[in-house]
Amino acid sequence: MNISSIKNRAEELLIYCKPQVIHIMTIMLLIGLIPSLFDGSENAFISLISLVLTVIFLPFTHGYIVTTLKVVRNNSAALNDDDAFVGFKRFKDLFPTYLVSGLVLFIIAFILLFIMMFFTILFFGTVLSGIPNIVANAAFSQSGLYNSLFVLIQSAPSLIFVILFLILIMVIVMVIASAFVFAMPYLLEQYHMTTMKALKESFSLMQNHIWDMIKLELSFLGWMILVGFVQGIITELLAFIPVLGVLIASVVSGLVAIYTYLPKFMVSQAIFFEELAYYRYEEPKQRFQGEYQDVE
Template sequence: MNIRKIKERANQLLSVDKQQYIRILMILVLLELIPTLFTTGHDILSRIIYIIISLAFIAVSHGYVVSSLKMVRNQSSLLSDDDALVGFKRFKGLFSTYLLNNIVLFFITFAAMFILMMIFGAFLSGIQLDSFANEISLSGNYTQVLLSIFSQSPSLLAAFILFYMLMIVIVFVISSYLFAVPYLLERYQMTNLMAIKESYRFMKGHIFDYIKLNLSFLGWILGLMIIQMGLNRLLMFLPILGALISAIITGIIGVYTYLPRYQLSKAIFFEELAYYRYDHHQTYGGDENHV
């Protein structure tokens, strides 16, 4: 698959009808920040509230899918602010699939992490993992955790970083196999386990292409992460408000730089695979020997 042409196609679409699409993305970025406002408390009640809010917002990202597919399918005239709210408006029909998708991702990731922990057990045996894990969950102070590990042994720090990097790779690969789930849900009304199984078959043989597509935007993503970290340090005197302000600023920068092209590129990527798997063969979901 030609990633460069996919991105060129995304640029062409943005040159035709950009303003309403960007408006929708801006609403979505702001909506996705709302659950983070409930992550400050560490008592049981606060965690329960956070879980409830997260479940209520679990399908918010479907707005990216709906609006991007409209753009790709030359239906930009049908774009409206309601596309950003589709995760709420169609919550009943979307919830079970998004929930199951997240559960599958969680358990597969947990299993992979357990296996990696077993492999790295010999290197990590000298670290009080329980206390470090508790510190991370309560304070998110990764810097202090890394310094504590480094003070015990630089080799253990190297093992910890390697473990962390492997986890990122594993989570990304697993999520790549699930990439098509929301698009299959929207385009072909596949739901729940059917959508997950079909997404696996759909992406089989195309994971590397999908990784290349995401890596082509890595510079933007890392750049915004660095900006957000810098803003967090500048606004650290405002613990909650400062983090929210930095997230809003970086979100706005993302919407006006790479995010529209990134979301459109993913939709084009899906549409190209869907054409060869379904439309080109005049069938849908029945023949697993398609591309």
């Protein structure tokens, strides 16, 4: 799959409708920040509200799917502000798909985290078991304490390397897992597939195209890092107002993303799906219709 061609087509499609797309994405940015207003609270009731809102907002991102598919399908004239709220309007139909997709990724992340912790403890079990000896050696001699600490310091680089390696493996697996469920909301929107069928079809559709999906995402990595950097800097500068500072950082970084790469990225993803779906669903249908007409 030609990633450059996909990105070029996305630019062409956005020439005449980018302002509308930016407007819809800005609405989604501002509305999507509502759950974050309740994050980090030590109050149990407010934490419960945050959890409920997070669950309710699971299908909210479907607005991106509807908006970008309209652009790709040359239906940009139908773009309107209501597209930003489609996740709420069609909550009953959309929620199961987004819930299953989120649960799949959560379970995979949980398993990976457990494996990571297990191997870290197993690999450095000897070092960890030697910690009581440090206390004992400190009680008997200063040199014994120094020797024990030296052993731990020597092990630190290896510990850091193993942890970083395991984190890298975890990130890679999560990226691959996310790619496998990538098509679920598109299949739901475009072909009205039920949740489990969309999950199965997404896995099947993305086989042999995982690397293509990763290449597409990596081509926008520079912008993503820049946006993350902007958000981190603003958060640090406004650390004296924790909640409001994080909110301002999220808004600013979100607007930077929307006015730089996000519309092109989201439309490129929709084009990516359309190309895969065409060869799997549309072309065989057209071929069958052509053969049927020939028979007649």
